[in-house]
Amino acid sequence: MPLYTFIGDIHSAADDLAVLLANPEIAATRLIFLGDYIDGTAARYFGHYTESASLAPLKVLAMISERVRQAGDVALLGNHDAFWLRTAHGDDSATATWVLNGGHRTWRKLGIYSSNSEHVRRALNGVLLKPYTDFLAHLPLMWQQGRLLAMHAGVNCQYPLTQQSPDDLLWIRDNYYDDFTTVGHRWHRNLFNKVMVTGHTPVQTFAGSHLGYLKMQADAQDVPRYLIDAGSRSGRFDGGIGALTLTAEGEFVRTKRVIKSHVYDGQQVVTPAMIMDNEH
Known part of the structure; x- marks a missing residue:
């Protein structure tokens, strides 16, 4: 059964991307890059001190274009x-x-x-x-294969997939994530019956999120949507590149994230001490 690995916002982190692409579990799958290959913050903030982070947008674009050309992988805008x-x-x-x-x-x-x-x-x-x-x-704005659907930011649930605007596919946030018709916070129900994967918003911006991804479901019967922007070059101490591997039917296989050239399980809480310990 084919496996698909979705890779979130890279933001010029060529060093972390090289480590991710060299991982044998990642290399054995087809890759779907979710966009935002350039820009980024050249710093990592730990609270008590700040360290520099490299930005290499051209190297990132060269690596991804080679994957698209040589391996048949997919890159979205x-x-x-x-x-x-x-x-x-x-x-x-x-x-x-x-x-x-x-x-x-x-x-x-x-x-x-x-x-x-x-x-x-x-x-x-x-x-x-x-x-x-x-x-x-x-580069396309959307990719779908069977039950899988991916785009950079999300979709507007008021319109069918064939009528999504480029601005929504590239920029939408709150109206994709949240159901504002209910009292209290609740994820918007997935109306398209496809397992969706997006980037665009660092998972660290959501209160209580300490992992490299978010699984969004209105309830246990709702078809899941995954957010995998792990905050690469966002300035956050645990900012890295997130990767989610699914089956063709959308079944969860694994998640990983690379922070400062070190591979972590995407379901692992990463602390500042862990990141600093990996330097030694």
């Missing part, structure tokens, strides 16, 4: 990747939003040292960066 594309197409509003979401840091890693939107556009369409721009331009 994320909202941060869309900043790159829309800027390359001359959308100044997207460029301004990109700046607010870490664009300047990424531009420097791309060899762009001007904040002039026209200069950035020309660089993204220049000989060095156009292959990456072309790669991003061909």
Whole structure:
């Protein structure tokens, strides 16, 4: 039976991605990347001190494009990747939003040292960066195979899958996660009868979440939805790349996350002491 591994937001963490891809259990499956390959925060905050983290967006894009080309894996577009594309197409509003979401840091890693939107556009369409721009331009917003369904952010439950807007697939949050028709917090019911996997929102932003993923169900009979953005390069001490492996029928197999080049079980609570101990 084929296995599929969904890999959440990477955000320029090429070092962690290399470790994840080298893991034999991951390598034996087909990979579905959920977007947000670029941008990221070049720091990791432990509360009492801060350490630097490397950002390598081009290396991440090169690794993923090779997997797509050589192994037949799937890469979806994320909202941060869309900043790159829309800027390359001359959308100044997207460029301004990109700046607010870490664009300047990424531009420097791309060899762009001007904040002039026209200069950035020309660089993204220049000989060095156009292959990456072309790669991003061909990425789909949604992937489905049998009972499995994946996209970067989520879906709008008011519309069928064939009528989802790009903005919702790339950006939706609360209306995908929560059922606001009930008193108190409750996950929105899965209306599509498919096991869904998304990234986009770090699981650490949800109160009480200490794992590398979230399983969302309105009740025990609800078809599960998984959120696997494990906070890579988000600045959080336990930020890493999350990976979820499912069967073709959507049955849970395993989760993993890589934090500072160390592989953890995705169901394991990771503490600051554990991360610091792995340095020795």
